[in-house]
Amino acid sequence: MSDSYMKQSLQLKIGQQLTMTPQLQQAIRLLQLSTLDLQQEIQKTVESNPMLDFGNGNETQEINKKEQDRLDDSPQTKNQEANKTESSDDFSKPVDEYCAQPTPIESPVDGHWEELEKNPSTPMSFSDELTNFEAYIPNSDSIQDHLHWQLNLTPMSDTDRIIAITLIDSVDDDGYLKGSLEPMTEHLNQMLQKDNPSGDTLIELDEIEAVLHRLQHFDPIGVCARNLSECLLLQLQQLNEKTPLLNKAKEIAREFLTELAGRDFNVIMRRTRLKEADLQQVITLIQSLNPRPGDILSNGTSQYVIPDLSTKKINGQWSVILNNDAMPQVTINSTYVAMIRRGDKSNDNTYLQNQLQEARWFLKSLQNRNDTLLKVATRIVDIQQGFLEHGEEAMKPLVLQDVAEAVEMHESTISRVTTQKFIHTPRGIFELKYFFSSQVDNQSGNGYSSTAIRAIIKKLISAEQPTKPLSDNKIASILAEQGIKIARRTIAKYRESLAIPASNERKRLA
Numbered sequence: 001m002s003d004s005y006m007k008q009s010l011q012l013k014i015g016q017q018l019t020m021t022p023q024l025q026q027a028i029r030l031l032q033l034s035t036l037d038l039q040q041e042i043q044k045t046v047e048s049n050p051m052l053d054f055g056n057g058n059e060t061q062e063i064n065k066k067e068q069d070r071l072d073d074s075p076q077t078k079n080q081e082a083n084k085t086e087s088s089d090d091f092s093k094p095v096d097e098y099c100a101q102p103t104p105i106e107s108p109v110d111g112h113w114e115e116l117e118k119n120p121s122t123p124m125s126f127s128d129e130l131t132n133f134e135a136y137i138p139n140s141d142s143i144q145d146h147l148h149w150q151l152n153l154t155p156m157s158d159t160d161r162i163i164a165i166t167l168i169d170s171v172d173d174d175g176y177l178k179g180s181l182e183p184m185t186e187h188l189n190q191m192l193q194k195d196n197p198s199g200d201t202l203i204e205l206d207e208i209e210a211v212l213h214r215l216q217h218f219d220p221i222g223v224c225a226r227n228l229s230e231c232l233l234l235q236l237q238q239l240n241e242k243t244p245l246l247n248k249a250k251e252i253a254r255e256f257l258t259e260l261a262g263r264d265f266n267v268i269m270r271r272t273r274l275k276e277a278d279l280q281q282v283i284t285l286i287q288s289l290n291p292r293p294g295d296i297l298s299n300g301t302s303q304y305v306i307p308d309l310s311t312k313k314i315n316g317q318w319s320v321i322l323n324n325d326a327m328p329q330v331t332i333n334s335t336y337v338a339m340i341r342r343g344d345k346s347n348d349n350t351y352l353q354n355q356l357q358e359a360r361w362f363l364k365s366l367q368n369r370n371d372t373l374l375k376v377a378t379r380i381v382d383i384q385q386g387f388l389e390h391g392e393e394a395m396k397p398l399v400l401q402d403v404a405e406a407v408e409m410h411e412s413t414i415s416r417v418t419t420q421k422f423i424h425t426p427r428g429i430f431e432l433k434y435f436f437s438s439q440v441d442n443q444s445g446n447g448y449s450s451t452a453i454r455a456i457i458k459k460l461i462s463a464e465q466p467t468k469p470l471s472d473n474k475i476a477s478i479l480a481e482q483g484i485k486i487a488r489r490t491i492a493k494y495r496e497s498l499a500i501p502a503s504n505e506r507k508r509l510a
Contacts, residue, residue, distance in 0.1 A: 023361050031369050035326050035420075051359035144169065147171065150219065160211050162191075173295075175220065185204070222235045233254060243285070252286065260286070263505060265279060309421075310323060310424040322374055331363075332360075340353060372413070376403060376409075380435050383403075384396060384398070392451055392454070395437065395451040434451075453486065453494060454494050457491065458500070461475075466506075466508045467508075469507055476488050
């Protein structure tokens with residue numbers, strides 16, 4: 001019976017366990033942030049930690065000292081300044097040693113107002129600055145807002161205005177009218193009967209079409225069209241009547257868009273009785289039109305990329321340099337360090353000491369991020385020197401494991417470093433992930449990167465004859481002659497990734 005009872009005992013076990021400290025978590029989080037996100041993180045940290053400051057802090061000390069001298073020049077004040085200096089001497093050495101290599105990016109604006117006043121060669125014009133600021137304000141109006149604005153300036157009856165508002169609300173972002181007019185007619189009549197049950201006036205389909213024709217004269221030209229053919233015809237009608245072959249262009253836009261999209265030029269020439277040279281002129285005229293007039297007022301704004309690194313050739317060797325203008329310089333604020341007193345266990349002093357330690361950890365994490373980024377980018381540039389010298393066709397196959405083994409880091413770290421990090425090269429600005437690509441083996445045993453194969457395909461297509469474009473099978477056979485064995489389906493996949501249409505869609509007149 002006693003054996004059925006559970007016995008309690010203490011056991012000692014020895015084992016190893018990996019624990020991520022808060023400092024390590026912070027370093028990993030900063031490592032995977034993009035430049036813009038890191039700037040916001042630095043701003044947020046500096047605002048929350050009094051021990052951190054932008055710049056080297058000398059300007060702040062000089063301004064505070066001048067202000068203090070103006071307010072009070074008494075011996076008591078001088079004694080207080082001496083005490084602060086003594087307190088600062090106790091802690092300045094470790095802080096200065098740590099900040100000897102701060103986050104190596106200086107603020108682009110780092111001067112005094114006094115310097116601006118002393119330098120009359122660069123006057124500040126408030127009106128000019130305001131004008132430039134307004135020039136960079138993006139257009140936030142949608143196509144519907146633009147059409148409503150024009151409608152408010154157009155005289156219409158109340159009924160026609162209700163119809164116009166309904167039509168404008170049915171316009172999509174490309175500027176086309178969604179849906180047919182018949183259901184819209186029923187909807188408008190139901191609304192009128194609900195608002196005025198005793199009324200007998202109904203909206204006819206002809207009235208809606210008449211209002212639609214008025215809206216189709218609004219800006220941008222071609223707006224409120226019901227299909228591509230009508231959109232092109234609206235734009236052709238706005239051209240000068242003396243435009244060469246204008247009537248033939250209208251005929252093709254009205255009746256032969258399907259044949260034009262299918263590159264069936266023989267059928268178009270036979271039915272329109274156009275010669276090849278005239279057809280080419282008509283096609284050029286149609287291609288000058290805008291098939292999506294609403295794109296003019298799209299809300300998309302340009303996104304500018306700030307490269308984290310740059311590479312240049314120095315003494316015959318490619319070197320990688322950190323971008324010193326990407327982020328502001330962050331240092332320890334020596335003014336608050338001077339307030340820390342040794343041996344003081346008060347809450348204020350303990351708070352300052354904790355904030356100083358967190359500031360040091362943050363600066364160390366920033367420095368580690370820059371060192372890791374520079375180390376990985378340098379290895380990538382060493383491997384892809386052929387790309388820098390000769391272009392995409394010389395790109396070598398590269399995977400994360402290759403760089404991870406070279407720099408003795410984990411693949412996950414390499415993935416974090418290369419995500420949303422950009423490098424400026426003589427051939428443009430590229431994300432670090434761009435230099436990674438899979439390998440395609442050839443007959444000689446050497447490998448080609450998928451990026452290089454895409455570049456070769458693009459080069460072959462750009463040099464093809466317009467009347468006889470290269471098919472995917474033909475491109476595969478040409479690559480096979482160069483020792484690159486690749487399937488036709490892979491050629492089609494690479495071609496589609498380059499946004500290149502198929503051979504039958506690339507066919508055009510000479």
